[in-house]
Amino acid sequence: MHPYRDLLLPRLIHGVMRDARFLPLRRTLVAPARGRVLEIGVGSGLDLPLYDPRRVSMVLGIDPSAVLLRLARRQAAATAFPVRLLRAEAERLPLADATIDTVVSGWTLCSIPGIAAALAEIRRVLRPGGRFLFVEHGRAEDPAIARWQRRLTPLWRPLAGGCHLDRPIARLLAEAGFAIAELETGYMLAGPRLFTYHYRGVAVPPAAAGEGASGGAEAEAAPDREGDAACER
Numbered sequence: 001m002h003p004y005r006d007l008l009l010p011r012l013i014h015g016v017m018r019d020a021r022f023l024p025l026r027r028t029l030v031a032p033a034r035g036r037v038l039e040i041g042v043g044s045g046l047d048l049p050l051y052d053p054r055r056v057s058m059v060l061g062i063d064p065s066a067v068l069l070r071l072a073r074r075q076a077a078a079t080a081f082p083v084r085l086l087r088a089e090a091e092r093l094p095l096a097d098a099t100i101d102t103v104v105s106g107w108t109l110c111s112i113p114g115i116a117a118a119l120a121e122i123r124r125v126l127r128p129g130g131r132f133l134f135v136e137h138g139r140a141e142d143p144a145i146a147r148w149q150r151r152l153t154p155l156w157r158p159l160a161g162g163c164h165l166d167r168p169i170a171r172l173l174a175e176a177g178f179a180i181a182e183l184e185t186g187y188m189l190a191g192p193r194l195f196t197y198h199y200r201g202v203a204v205p206p207a208a209a210g211e212g213a214s215g216g217a218e219a220e221a222a223p224d225r226e227g228d229a230a231c232e233r
C-alpha cells in the first residue's frame with residue numbers, strides 16, 4: 001500500500017473530476033451509450049447518473065482503484081439500471097469476447113500503462129456493430145504545445161496516477177485497428193493548453209465502419225431489468 005498513490009491520489013482524482021466544467025463533455029460522452037455498457041476507468045462513477053436508463057441495460061464499471069470504486073458505489077446505488085463495479089485493469093478485461101455493445105472511456109486512456117493491450121481488449125469485448133465512445137485529453141496539434149507536453153509528461157506522470165499529457169489518441173485508436181466513425185478535437189475546456197486539448201468521438205471495430213455509427217446496438221436498447229444494481233469490488 002502506497003499512501004499517496006493508493007489513498008490520497010484517488011481522492012484528488014475524485015475532487016478534480018467532479019468539477020462541473022466536465023459535465024457537458026460527460027453528457028456528450030455517455031449520450032449514445034446503448035445496451036450492455038462497459039466503462040473502463042469508471043473512477044468514482046461520475047458518469048453513472050448520466051446514462052439514459054431507457055437505452056442502457058446494464059453498466060459494468062472497471063477500475064484498478066479500490067478507493068475510487070468505493071466512491072462509485074454511491075453513484076451506482078441511485079441508478080435505474082443494474083451496475084456492476086469490478087476491480088480490474090483495461091489491459092486484462094474479465095469478459096468474454098464480443099459481449100459488450102458500448103465501451104465508454106472518459107479521461108482514462110491517458111493513464112493506462114499498457115495502452116495497446118487495453119485497446120486490443122476493448123476491440124475483443126465489443127460485439128460486431130458495437131461502439132467505443134471516448135473523450136480524452138491528449139497530444140495537442142500545435143507543435144509547441146505538443147513539445148511541452150512531451151517534456152513535462154515524465155514529471156507529471158508519477159504525480160498524476162500515470163497520466164500522459166502527450167498521447168496521440170486518434171493515432172493510437174487507428175493503430176489498434178479501430179475505424180474512427182466520429183472525431184472532434186480541440187481545446188474543449190478552459191485552462192492551460194497542456195491539459196485541455198481533447199479528442200472526443202466514436203470508434204468502431206473495422207467490420208462495422210461502413211455500417212454507420214449507430215451500429216446494431218440499438219436492437220438491445222430496451223433495458224434488461226434482471227437483477228438489481230449489483231456492486232462488486
Ligand SMILES: C[S@@+](CC[C@H](N)C(=O)[O-])C[C@H]1O[C@@H](n2cnc3c(N)ncnc32)[C@H](O)[C@@H]1O
Pocket residue numbers: 013017040041042043044045046062063064065068088089090091105106107108111112113114161162
Ligand atoms: C482521470 S481518472 C478518470 C476517471 C473517470 N473516468 C472520470 O471521468 O471521472 C483516470 C482513471 O483511470 C483509471 N485507470 C488507471 N489505470 C487503469 C487501467 N490500467 N485500467 C483501467 N483504468 C485505469 C484510474 O484509476 C482512474 O479512475
